[in-house]
Amino acid sequence: MKPTLLLSLCALVTLSLQSRSPESCECELSSTQPFPHDKLNTSEKNVEDCNNNVSPQKALELETLLLGLERRLPQLEADISELERDDDGQLYGVLALYVIQNELTEIRLLMEKLNTTMTMHRQQARDTAEQISAIRAELQELETYDTLQVVKRDQTNQRLKRDLDQCRKGQDPIAPPTLPPHGSCPHGRFQNVSGPRIFTPGEYPGSFKYGAWGRDPKPVAGKENWHWYVPLVSSNRFAHYVRLYSTLSSLVVGVSVPGNVIIHASNPATNTVQGPNVVMYAGALYYNCYNLDAVCRFNLTSKTVTNVPLPKGTRFNSKGNFCNLEECFPFTDLDLATDESGVWVVYTTTQDHGNLVLSRVEEGTEGLQLGQTWYTSVYKQAVTNTFMVCGVLYATRSISKDTEEIFYSYDTATGQEKFNIGIYFKKLFPNIYSLNYSPVDQMLHSYAEANMVSYKVVFV
Template sequence: MQNVKASHCACELTNVEKPFPKDKLLSIETSAAECNKNIQLAKVSEEASLRLGLHKRLLQLQDEVSVLEQEDDGGLYGAVSLRIIELELAQLLQLINKLNETNIMQENLGRNITVNVLHLRKELKQLEKFDHMQIIQKLEENKGLQRSLAQCQEELQATPPPPTPPPGSCPHGRLVQVDGPKSSSITEHDGYHYHYGSWGQDPKPSHGKEGWYWLVALTKSDTHANYVRLYTSLNALMVGKGHTDVSIDYYNPNTHTIQGPNVVMYGDALYYGCYNTPSVCRFNMTSRKVTTAALPPKSGVNNKFPFCHLGYCYVYTDLDLMTDDSGVWLAYTSAENYGNVMLCQVESGHVPKLGRTLKTSLYKRSATNTFMACGVLYATRYVDKETEEVFYSFDTRTGVERYDLDIRFKKIKANVESLNYNPSDLKLYAYSDSHVVQYDAIFERGI
């Protein structure tokens, strides 16, 4: 038998590519773990706790100052109370300093983490060069497709926004409670406090002004003003910083000057009573132009039919401009209607005009304010220096009037010179003896 030797074939494989830097990947993983470890959740929790504690102490101090202002002890305990408040302020200052130190630490930590993350991203980009099969690129494309698919599904399943309800058909139901005050601050113009004015948010703001607030203070003998002050946030308004003044007319006063505190803003336009003229003025905040809508003949203006209580009247409150879900409304009266409130909607257009007038049995001088919510007119009256009451309603859809609401709320000061409802956040905006005050409007379907 013949032996056959088995033959072997061998070849040499040469890899022209650079070897994958496994050590570099491990180094990146280690650095990423260190970044996660450096984000100190305890510090973040400490900052949140400090903020919450500071907020509560400020509210407590506000209550103590309010009690001190209302006390009349003949100076017996005033010095002691002031000393206690002085100690509270010192403790608040310590809290603020500690919060500032924590914020500085967080900023430094954030900067360091940002630098590390940018470095890691750069190194990962270099490692992507070894992905010859473009797996990472395909994964990113798949993620993009998944996001687009999810967005399409959301759009298909999204519920269309409900149509604007007709007047009197409120989706929230009737008003049952006014809760607050939720926030308050004293207004200051050039070092002086002005008792009359109004403030709030535009329920239909122009693009980019969704979070803005406006303020009008009657700076001329509590009767008229010539500009509106704009703030980019509620905090800015509360501290009185970072505002922009928009003048209506440089000649003050004239027929375009604001008269009376019952002013509102809607659709980037300011609505108010024209100075010494039986008309409603609309000031366009963009074009800076004024257009007017004339009142019916013999309408009460120039302090003939103001809001009143117990022998005291709010001067030049003959016209009350209001906003609700459907737009701008006007409450006014005349001698022909025996001083009872009349109501109409201010229709928008190139030139505003007044819609159909509805007559009520509410005697205007028996109320201190009116406001609209879903086509329902509500009226308030003075109970005492600490309490106001929503006592009346008129449904514009059914014509039903009620005098038995008995919805009481606490006041910051004795008088409320203007009060208006904002349908976008369901809040009431009050101007009370130089103070801007915010309340929650609670409806029966929201409780």
């Protein structure tokens, strides 16, 4: 074997040739620069820790506290003005002062929590910046071991690919997704969803995985700012009361001044709420009646319940649920929805082969009744949630644990279906168990694994 051939084979190592005879030689190999696997493992762990420390939930925590303070201060000012105007110097004045004193205490506690959170976030930002700087230095050092320049070539390829994609988009722009026309919607055309705007675990952090919350699109006079909350308190299936909050800030900080309105003393029982898809409209709660293929209406003022049965063959008792690729959401057979015009119910029947069916729920002279019904061609178990905006039904599906897509619409005015809506929004938790639109503030209120999250609907 020739020495020149051995030299070419051992080009990346140190060679030491010792010839014993013209026909043989020995080659001693020694690594000149061993790769530091321990440093690579440390860098990967540091990156993972950095990702865990910086999360949307922590950023939204500060935003939620600021919103709570913003809503509380005008309320305090209004209460003080009312005291100055109506103070009789006796019982009323004393009670009003107690209310104001409690509000001041709550505001002080909120400000203390806000200051603590801001201090913690500043320190976390400094620590994260230092950690990112250290990780960058470690990665630059590790690149020196890339003697074949694999990383540099991969970076060059990625840059060229990005430039090529931009060039193609410039020559052949992609048309925006087709969306429903303006129609009679007073806000314009539904274009996008932004946010999350509000995120709060509410009064019972970590409790009641399933539930719903929102605002009344047609509130009783004097209750325009009220918010409602219905947690499924029994087996993630039943609820027997609705909890009311006088303002959004009260809900965020977990202070229910009106308290609970009991539907039924026991749970489950007649008129019990079944499933998380609940809405409120005109001072009444609409929901799936316990163990029935029917919609119940609970009047919060008179404490009376009326109901309307759904068509024969309607799937109920967890036989026609919303689903994602990994699981179905129990007892989501009936999805109640509200928009600018009233209340709707989304369900499925055996005769419609599991496709979504949409009906209006109306309060007639003879009580609760079903109005006009529409039939779609989208399979219910391929959908994770539905909601209504200006008479248009929208359906969502889960793209990943972080992303939800509004992919489908059905316009009740034209009967037109679209499967290419393509509106994506960010999830803070993998599963959204209820989703409803509020025309009062154009917000989407979602309940996601014991947390209340809202998004802003964008119109053009």
